[in-house]
Each structure stands twice: as C-alpha cells, then as structure tokens.
Amino acid sequence: MLCQACKERSATIHLTEIDNGQRSETHLCQQCARQQGLSIKSQIPLDELMNTLLSSQQEKTSQQSKPSITAASDHACPNCGMTLGRFAKTPLLGCAHDYTEFQSELLPLIEQNHNGKSHHCGKVPTRICEHDRNEIERNKLRQQLDQAVKNEDYEAAAKLRDQIQALT
Amino acid sequence: MRPADLCNYPSSWFSGGSNAVSDIVISSRIRLARNVAGYEFLPCLSAERQQELHDRLKEALLSIDLGEKVWCVDIDHTSDVERNLLTERHLISRRHAKGKGPRSVVLAEDESFTAMINEEDHLRMQVYAAGLDLDACWQRLGRIDDLIEEKIDYAFDRQLGYLTACPTNLGTGLRVSVMLHLPALKMTGHIEKFITAAHDCDMAVRGLFGEGTDAVGDFFQLSNQITLGLSEQQIIETFSAVIVPKIIAYETEARKALLSKKPYALDDKIQRALGVLRSAHLISSQEALFLLSNVRLGVNLGRVKDINIATVNELFMLTQPAHLQLRAGKILDADQRDTLRAKIIRTKLNRN
Ligand SMILES: [Zn+2]
Ligand SMILES: [Zn+2]
Numbered sequence: 001m002l003c004q005a006c007k008e009r010s011a012t013i014h015l016t017e018i019d020n021g022q023r024s025e026t027h028l029c030q031q032c033a034r035q036q037g038l039s040i041k042s043q044i045p046l047d048e049l050m051n052t053l054l055s056s057q058q059e060k061t062s063q064q065s066k067p068s069i070t071a072a073s074d075h076a077c078p079n080c081g082m083t084l085g086r087f088a089k090t091p092l093l094g095c096a097h098d099y100t101e102f103q104s105e106l107l108p109l110i111e112q113n114h115n116g117k118s119h120h121c122g123k124v125p126t127r128i129c130e131h132d133r134n135e136i137e138r139n140k141l142r143q144q145l146d147q148a149v150k151n152e153d154y155e156a157a158a159k160l161r162d163q164i165q166a167l168t
Numbered sequence: 169m170r171p172a173d174l175c176n177y178p179s180s181w182f183s184g185g186s187n188a189v190s191d192i193v194i195s196s197r198i199r200l201a202r203n204v205a206g207y208e209f210l211p212c213l214s215a216e217r218q219q220e221l222h223d224r225l226k227e228a229l230l231s232i233d234l235g236e237k238v239w240c241v242d243i244d245h246t247s248d249v250e251r252n253l254l255t256e257r258h259l260i261s262r263r264h265a266k267g268k269g270p271r272s273v274v275l276a277e278d279e280s281f282t283a284m285i286n287e288e289d290h291l292r293m294q295v296y297a298a299g300l301d302l303d304a305c306w307q308r309l310g311r312i313d314d315l316i317e318e319k320i321d322y323a324f325d326r327q328l329g330y331l332t333a334c335p336t337n338l339g340t341g342l343r344v345s346v347m348l349h350l351p352a353l354k355m356t357g358h359i360e361k362f363i364t365a366a367h368d369c370d371m372a373v374r375g376l377f378g379e380g381t382d383a384v385g386d387f388f389q390l391s392n393q394i395t396l397g398l399s400e401q402q403i404i405e406t407f408s409a410v411i412v413p414k415i416i417a418y419e420t421e422a423r424k425a426l427l428s429k430k431p432y433a434l435d436d437k438i439q440r441a442l443g444v445l446r447s448a449h450l451i452s453s454q455e456a457l458f459l460l461s462n463v464r465l466g467v468n469l470g471r472v473k474d475i476n477i478a479t480v481n482e483l484f485m486l487t488q489p490a491h492l493q494l495r496a497g498k499i500l501d502a503d504q505r506d507t508l509r510a511k512i513i514r515t516k517l518n519r520n
Contacts (some may be wrong), residue, residue: 068388072470080212092288094212096323099331110328110335110396115370117397120329122340123310125317131327140399147402 001089003029007109077101138167169264169279171250178485179257180278181296190299191468192419193412194347194376194387194481197258198305198404199294199330200313201341205321210286211335214267218286222270225285225320229274233313235308236276243271249499252490258296260284267290272458281312289333289341291316302404304345310400329396339396345405347376348415351386351465352422355437359386362415369411370394386461390415398465423469438466442475446517450503451510456487460513487512 003011004027011027076083082094084105095100099106111118121140124133141164148157175377181195207213207221226240243251243264251265260273264287272288283293323331329339337343353359366373376387390411426434441462442449445451451459464480466472485491487509493500496508 018337028383036284075231080208082212090211091335092211092338093335095208096205096325096331099325099328104345106335110338113336114394114396116340117394119327119338119397120325120339121397121402122399123313125322125324126314127321128324135326137327139397143397143402145401 001027002091003027003032005032006028007112075102101134134167140168169242171246171253172494174257174279175253175491176486178422178482179296180280181258181298182481182485185241191414192349192416193300194298194349196300196302196305197294197296197347198302199343199345200309201289201290201321201330201337201343202291202293202313202316203331203333204290205323207290210288211333213366219270222272222285225283226274227287228316228319229283231319232312232326234276234281235313236278236281238274238276238281240272240274243267243273244269247491249490253494256488256490257485259290261287263288263305281308283468289337300346300408302408304337306400306404306483337395340398340400340403341392342395342400342403342411344403345391346390346407346412348390348419349386349461349464350388350415350419351461352426354386355434356422356425358418358422362418365391366411371411379440387457421445422476423465425458427469434469435466435471437462438471442466442472442517447514448510449514450506451513452502452506453487453489453509456509456513457484460484483516485512 001011003009008031009029011029035134045167052053074083074085077094077098078089078101079097082098084102086094087098087102107118119139120136124136128136141160145157145160145164148154148160181197181387183487185300203209204221204225207217210218213221215292230238230240241250241254243254243260246254251260254260254273257279259275259279259282261284264271264273264284267287271284271285273282273284275282281294283291285291293309293312295305295312297305325331330341332341350359350362353362363373370393372391372393374387374389374391392407393405441459445456445459445463458472460480460483463472463475464477464484467475467477467480486495491520492505492508492512500508
C-alpha cells in the first residue's frame with residue numbers, strides 16, 4: 001500500500017480514528033507520519049502515540065475482510081475491472097485504458113513521480129501518425145529550450161525557438 | 169543450454185579489465201519497459217491471454233537478429249535454484265523469479281542482452297556492458313526495440329508515451345543503471361553524502377548484491393527515477409556526462425586520501441581481508457562480499473600484486489548461494505554453502 005501523503009513510499013503506519021462514530025483510516029510512510037504526527041499530535045506523548053498506532057494496526061488485520069471503500073476507489077475500469085483502491089495497494093494498473101479512465105486521479109501522481117513532468121519527449125513508434133509525432137517532437141524541443149535557457153545558452157535557445165515555430 | 173551451465177564462470181558484464189573507470193564503474197545497463205497494445209497489463213490478464221501473449225513475444229524475439237546467439241528459458245518450468253541463479257546473475261528480476269504463470273527470459277549467450285516476458289510489464293529488455301558504456305547499450309537496445317516494433321504494436325499514448333503497468337515507468341520506459349564499487353567513499357565516511365546527493369538528483373540507490381537497499385560489500389546500483397518528460401538521450405547524457413564522472417572523481421579522491429594519509433590503515437584492512445579469505449573454512453556470503461570488496465580495492469590500487477582483478481571479480485559471482493548449489497549439483501544447507509564458499513575462495517586465492 002502506498003503512503004497517502006507522498007504516494008511514493010509504502011505505508012508502514014496505519015492509523016484508525018473514530019470521530020463522531022465516523023471511522024476513518026490513514027496510511028502513511030514513516031517520514032510522512034513523523035511530519036504529520038509532530039504537527040497534529042505533538043501534545044500526545046510519543047509512547048502513547050506508538051501504542052495507539054500498534055493497537056490500530058492489530059485492529060486492522062482482524063478487520064481486513066471488511067475494507068473501507070470510498071466512491072472513488074469503487075469505480076472500476078470497464079475494460080479490465082481495475083479500481084483505484086486496488087491500484088493503491090500494488091501499485092499496478094490493469095490496462096492501458098486505465099490512464100484515460102482514472103486520468104484526473106492519476107495525473108497528479110504521475111507529475112509528482114516525474115518531477116512535475118507530464119508529457120512524453122522521447123522515442124516514438126513508427127506507426128504513430130504525423131500529427132502526434134510532431135506534437136511529441138515539439139514537447140522535446142520545448143524541453144530542450146527550457147534547458148538551454150536554464151544554462152543561459154541563448155544562441156541554442158534561439159535556434160530551438162525557430163525549430164518549434166517551424167513545426168507549428 | 170541450461171541455467172546450470174552458467175554456474176562455473178562469471179557474467180561478461182562483471183569481468184571487464186582494470187582501468188581507472190572500470191575499477192569504479194563495474195558495468196552499465198539500460199532497460200526498456202514495453203507493453204503490447206490490445207492486451208491488459210499483467211494484474212488483469214487472464215491465464216489464457218497471458219499464454220497467448222507470451223508465445224507472441226517469444227516468437228517475435230527469437231525471429232529477430234539480436235547480434236548474438238540466444239536461448240530462451242521457460243521460467244515457469246525451472247527449479248527454484250535455477251531461478252535464483254538467474255537472479256544472482258541479474259538476468260531476471262526477483263519479481264520474475266517469484267512470479268506466476270507463463271513467463272520466460274530470452275537471453276544472449278554472452279548475457280549482454282536479456283528480455284523478460286510477462287514480468288511486471290509484458291516485455292522488459294535490458295542490455296549490459298562492462299565498464300561505463302551507456303551509449304553502446306542504448307544503441308543496441310534501441311535497435312532491438314525498433315525490430316520488435318516492426319512485429320508488435322506497443323501500447324503508446326501521445327501524451328504519456330509508452331504505457332507501463334506502473335506509472336513510475338511511463339514515457340520512455342527507460343531505466344539507466346550503473347553498478348558502482350565505492351569502497352573508499354565508504355571507508356572515509358562519505359557514502360551517506362553520495363546517497364543523499366543521488367536522491368537529490370532523483371536517482372535511486374540500491375545494493376548490487378543481496379536483498380533490500382542495504383548495500384553489502386560497498387557495491388551500489390544507481391539508476392534514474394524519472395522516465396517521463398525527458399528524452400532517452402537526455403537521461404543517458406545526464407548519467408554519462410554529469411553524474412557518473414562526479415562519482416568517479418569523488419571515489420578517486422577518497423582513494424587518494426586513503427593512500428596519502430593512512431596507507432598503513434588501508435594496507436591493514438586489505439591484508440586482514442586477504443588473510444581471512446585465504447584461511448577461512450566457513451564463510452557467509454555477507455562476510456565474503458565484505459572482504460572481497462576490500463581485496464578488490466587493494467588490487468585496483470596496486471597494494472596487492474599477486475592476484476589479478478579477474479580472479480576477484482569471478483569470486484563475487486561464483487560464491488553466491490545458487491551458484492554454489494548448482495556447482496555442487498545438490499541443495500546445500502547454510503553450513504555446507506559456507507564450507508564450499510570458503511573452499512573455492514581459498515583455492516583461488518592461494519593458487520596465484
Ligand atoms: Zn509518505
Ligand atoms: Zn483498465
């Protein structure tokens with residue numbers, strides 16, 4: 001299971017809170033738990049916090065047959081049946097269509113994983129149409145342009161700008 | 169050819185000669201993750217379709233010119249120890265070894281190319297080279313990828329690039345790795361800085377031998393984590409021109425510092441390691457890795473003159489658990505493995 005906060009590391013700390021009869025679960029990695037724990041629960045002594053964590057974890061394993069399903073994690077891909085809830089546990093998708101089906105949920109995760117980037121700039125299969133090929137080529141040139149500007153190589157930047165113009 | 173045939177000699181990517189770069193960068197590897205259009209990813213692929221896909225990919229791989237003689241190992245029908253041998257030689261991943269259902273690996277006889285069918289993605293191909301030679305790896309792998317693409321339609325999206333089962337591999341599907349031997353950075357207490365710096369550059373660091381992230385014997389595998397939004401050339405260039413030269417420079421500096429400031433302490437470590445390896449009758453794989461790492465440094469720095477680097481490199485590979493068991497031709501318990509390991513090391517190191 002992935003950490004809910006950073007969605008990168010695997011969650012090792014599982015918190016269950018019951019507020020007004022509403023049960024909510026939080027799954028965090030150690031680093032994120034430390035960050036959140038210190039800000040939210042700084043008034044609770046550490047060993048007490050540890051005990052809470054341990055008991056909730058035991059509770060969780062005994063109740064594993066009844067996982068909480070939210071509206072978002074319940075929705076299944078019509079092609080392969082994958083749900084976001086299942087994805088969050090592995091984290092593997094079920095088919096190529098999932099990237100379209102769960103686009104709004106996956107895109108922030110993808111950008112976080114790839115340092116804010118969301119557009120392919122690399123190799124393209126030969127069967128891809130001219131239009132898509134040009135679009136990817138433009139992404140690639142824009143990426144190189146950013147790099148050139150960052151390196152203050154304005155001569156190269158000017159050339160890249162012309163190349164991008166020529167493609168549009 | 170069978171996996172067991174490999175247990176008596178080292179992989180070509182771990183037996184390169186000795187020079188200033190290959191002392192530190194043992195090998196380079198590039199991997200591509202690809203999926204076939206029209207098939208679900210493995211978590212949702214039925215057993216029947218997995219078999220069908222397996223056969224299609226195997227046929228495609230065996231029909232193209234891979235530049236080497238190739239063979240195919242049906243992973244589903246190999247023994248545990250054979251699967252472990254392939255894992256120890258980095259020919260398949262642990263995931264592939266432990267997987268289920270129809271799955272194979274197609275590999276070049278010299279082990280410089282491997283293609284896992286039905287691993288986490290439908291197809292994962294990798295090319296190895298000894299020392300630092302990422303450009304050559306990419307040239308070869310890119311060409312193989314083109315040849316497969318003539319026969320197979322890959323799952324591709326114009327925004328996200330090559331589609332992979334895990335979003336962390338999207339875009340290029342490219343994973344560039346270098347295997348590093350950094351004993352001097354470890355001895356001088358700078359390895360944490362290297363690991364932090366690697367993370368800051370969005371690189372992942374793993375141990376080369378053994379399980380988990382804890383690197384045993386000062387061997388590290390450094391690889392990129394970002395695969396989307398950069399071209400293959402940019403990712404490779406960052407490695408070859410920026411990151412790896414810096415690491416080589418740091419490790420070289422640390423080696424020089426050890427030699428100039430504490431040559432006696434360095435020699436003590438190296439000679440003690442050699443002493444234990446030449447005389448021990450029981451040695452665990454962890455201890456062997458740790459001591460062989462010190463000896464490798466000694467040979468590279470010219471402090472040990474009567475052992476050549478190929479012998480040391482070979483011992484790392486051949487003393488791993490599955491290698492020992494296939495060599496012995498039977499399953500060995502931990503004590504028996506430690507005995508055989510010590511015997512092989514003693515024999516090799518006392519001979520020359
Ligand atoms: Zn986290
Ligand atoms: Zn799907």
